[in-house]
Amino acid sequence: MKSKLTKNNWVYINKKAKEGKLFRYPIKHSGDLEFEEEFELRKEISKMSNSNFNIKDYDDAENAISDLNCIFDEKPYDIHMPFAEETCDWVIELENGIRLWVQTEDEYYGGGEYSSGVSLEGFIFDNYDKDAILEAAKWLFKVF
Structure with a gap:
């Protein structure tokens, strides 16, 4: 499946969430829309990855990010861990119409x-399609 790292950021993600076009993973937030077979979909996705698409070890996260950067068909830049203490949001567009919201973090409290690592935060779409979301999760599983 072709993939493209976009220049979209939190503003774009927040807009899509307000439009009801974001399926958060692994947990739903209050105010999020209900989706058809939502519980079953979360269960199927969680079975795909031992890490539940959430890598908290810094070195393991760096390796996953490096692998991810290698499989993009198009990218204006590389995904990376934050340069300062913060989180960074990344949107990966797949040819099946699903966009993955991935977050990297390196926070000192x-x-x-x-807390540091890389995680899948959700699936963005124009039209909800359970099969397309599962296909996107399988694509991401190659590196997580």
């Missing part, structure tokens, strides 16, 4: 507490 003080007192030795930190």
Whole structure:
């Protein structure tokens, strides 16, 4: 399946969420629309990846990101871990009409507490299609 890393960001993601065109993964947020067979879809997606598409080890996250950057057909730049303490949102457009929302984070909270990694945050679409979402998750599984 052809893929393209887009220049879309949180503003785009938030707009799609307000339009009801975002299926959050792994958990639903209050105010999100209900989708057909939503529980079953989350269950099927979670079975695909031992990490549940959420890698919290910094080095493992770097490896997954490197692998991901290698399989894009088109990209204006590379996905990377944040340069400063923050999170970065990335949107990957697939030819089946699904866009994956992937987030990288490297946050230090003080007192030795930190969080880092890469995770799948959701699926963006124009028309909800369970099969297309599953196909997108299978595509991402190649690197997660």
